[in-house]
Structure formats: structure tokens, C-alpha cells
Amino acid sequence: MAEPAYVSIASGYARRIRSGELPAGMQLPSVAEIAEQNGVSPIVARKTVELLQNLGLVRTVQRRGVFVTSRPNLVRVSPEHQMQDAETTFGNESDKKIRVERETEEVEADEDVANVLGISPGVRVTRTVTRGMEDRRAISISDTYQPLGISGIASAEDLEEAVSEALPSPAHAEWLKTSPGDLAWSVEQKFTDSAGRVVMASKISYPRDRYAKFVFRMSLKPAEE
């Protein structure tokens, strides 16, 4: 039960990236070159790159090459409110300019949305699409739903967030510029008020190659009653 070739080759690159020998933005050898240098077939070299990609250490750009991730430690700190300003969400994590754009419209709730909000399908709700970018690269996109007449989360008392990996919706995939079949980080948020009503629900997608970790900070002190 020896270590597969692609694991040991990837370990070498991982060590050199973590040590700083291969700095952010540097281009790695092409798949063909990795294959040649290590005496393996291209398909094994490709698995090497896939593993490094899943580890968040490199990202591949179609028809250009493999690059060391520019921001391996970008973290997403929770709680994040989709309606707050960009600086509060990402401000302390980045030195680059982050921009957020929003579009709001009134739509009829489909089955999923109705289910989350606890209303009937077809009822009209407010939908806000929020797109975040750093420089010119997409770093997030979300669909936020609220019952009509509610805006903001002032009345919210509790927040539940579920982190998973999932195939993004077509609209999310297009904004994040992910390839078909690529997974994305998915965070589903649910804000509830003291009566247990859901006042806001969001589904946020993040490109996997931009986030190394998801950080949650919480106080263990009891809330005042």
C-alpha cells in the first residue's frame, strides 16, 4: 500500500509552496513538463495538479497554465451579512479593493424558497443578487430572499449557517467563471427573529480556489435575556 505517485509529487510542490520557494502568482510547469520531469504519464501529472488544486495551493487557468494561488489565506469570516457594506465583510482580510454590486427585484417564491421562508410557493418576495469582486476577479455571489415588507436584519435574533460543497447554479457558475462540473463552496444562511420567523435567507457561492478556510468566531458568554 505505497503512496501513489501523484501524492508524492504533489507533496513536493506543496512543501515548496508553503515554504515560499514558489511564491504566489508563479507559474508551475505544465502538465506535460511535470509528467516528463517525474517520469510519469500526463494523466498522473494531471492528478497531481488536481490534488494541489483541491488543497487550495494552486489554481489552473484554461489554456494558460497552473499558478500558485495568490491568496492562499483569504478567509471568510462569519457572521457575514449579505446586506452590509463590503468593507465590514472582507475589510480586515484584504489590502485590495473589494467591490460589491446589488440588484433587487420582486419575484414569486419557488418551492425551495417558500420552504425556507415558511411561506407558500408563488407568494411574492424580495430577491437581491449580490456580487462581490476583488480587483477584476469574482469572489462571491449570492441570492438573498426576504418576505415583502421586511428589509434588513434588525429584527433577527439568530443566524444559522450551513457550509458545504456543491455544484453552483448556472447563474452562480457564470459569475464565478467556474467550469462545468467544478464544485464551489456553498453557504446557506437563515436569519430568524424571536418568533422563529425567517426574516432573510441567502445562498452564497464562493469559488473554491479563492478560499482556504471558513472562519467562525463566536462568544461563549450567555446572551442577555
Add this chain to the structure above:
Amino acid sequence: MAEPAYVSIASGYARRIRSGELPAGMQLPSVAEIAEQNGVSPIVARKTVELLQNLGLVRTVQRRGVFVTSRPNLVRVSPEHQMQDAETTFGNESDKKIRVERETEEVEADEDVANVLGISPGVRVTRTVTRGMEDRRAISISDTYQPLGISGIASAEDLEEAVSEALPSPAHAEWLKTSPGDLAWSVEQKFTDSAGRVVMASKISYPRDRYAKFVFRMSLKPAEE
């Protein structure tokens, strides 16, 4: 830019699994059969299975086959305290018997541990290994470090958790029975007291095929000061 074959084949299986047509525990056709049935080569059929695996819908068992995940909705609810009893951690999520075993020893802090706890390398600390299993299957393993003389988290005021995917340590991989190169969910916990001292730090690994989501619940009400 059409959809790759392995994505569309996987979508079909995903739909049938989600609809319940393929129930939990059912064995999927073998890679060779999937290849034949869909008129593609085995390597494409294999990518199909890999995608379903990354979606958490199936899990593969070496030399036996591919099976629909038995518990696609098992969630890990935070905050989880490594020292608490198993029922509190997992109780409301499972109807099967969950067992936790612990081993505590005194060790010298290596560089990583010293760094997290804010002490010098070589200083002796308490290390607790916690292993969780459901039925006979491993569902978690963690290394918990505490400064000597502190036990429990009674003095902790804040908790920070970082979720990522990572290659598990050899000891973790062995317990979780993952193959070399397999990623695992990794949660790094840090409990700090009012003076900002780290009173407990844990690194927990979870097998990816056992957890569909990581859920965090938090109160938005201000803590009492």
C-alpha cells in the same frame, strides 16, 4: 463549450439519488458497467464516480463497489466541544449508537502547538486524542492540546473555528481509513479566555463521505458585558 460527459452522466445519478429512486446503501453499477452503459471509456466513468463522491452522494469501497451514501444529511453542529459527551455533540442528528473514546497523555509541545497556544516549544502540555465512531465506522478524530493545569473550557469566553479541507495527519488518516491522497474535512478550534489566552486548541478531522454540511448556529443578541 458543451457539458463534459462525466458531468451529465453524474447529473443523472444525482437526480435519481436525490429523488430516492436509488436508496441509501444501494450499490451503483461498477465503473466498467457505467462506462459500457453510457458508451464512454472507463476513465470517464471513473470521473463520474469521483464527482458524485465529491458531492457526498456516494462512497466507494475498495474492491467492493460504489454505494449510495447511507447518511447524506449527517451534519456537524457547532459549537462542538471535544471534551463534552457524545450525545450532546451528535445526539440530535443521529439515531444510531455513537461512541467516543479518549486517551490523554502529557507531551512536549512541538512548534505548531506552541505557536497556537502561545507558549514555547518543548513546554509540556496535555494532549487528548478523541475518536468518535458510529456503529463501527469512524466519524471523527481529534487532537486536543491544553496548557498543564487547565482542564475543560470553563474559563473560555470565545471560540474560533476554521473549516477547511486538508490532507489528514497519518494518525488521523489511519483512524478514518482514508486512502493516501484523500482529503478530509478539517476543523481547527481555538478557545480563549477573557485575557486572550488560549486555553484549549483542537484539530479535528472528519471523513468527507460522512458529512454533507457543517452547520453553525449563533445568536445575534449582544453578550452581556
Add this chain to the structure above:
DNA sequence: AAGTGGTCTAGACCACGTG
């Protein structure tokens, strides 16, 4: 003995970005 997943070889074509 047969079947399985996991790894691997040695090729191939495509669409697209760069020089």
C-alpha cells in the same frame, strides 16, 4: 475464479490564449 476500485501507460483531439 471472478469482479472490484485504484493506479498507470501512451497515445489523441479540441478550444482558446499568447506571442
Add this chain to the structure above:
DNA sequence: ACGTGGTCTAGACCACTTG
């Protein structure tokens, strides 16, 4: 025109499980 990542074919061997 060339190199790139992405996809794909048609085979192969291994270690192990199951019947």
C-alpha cells in the same frame, strides 16, 4: 503557429474481496 488545460480512448496490472 504553438502551447495550454480539459477531455477522451483503449488498453494494462495490482491488491484485495466475494462467492
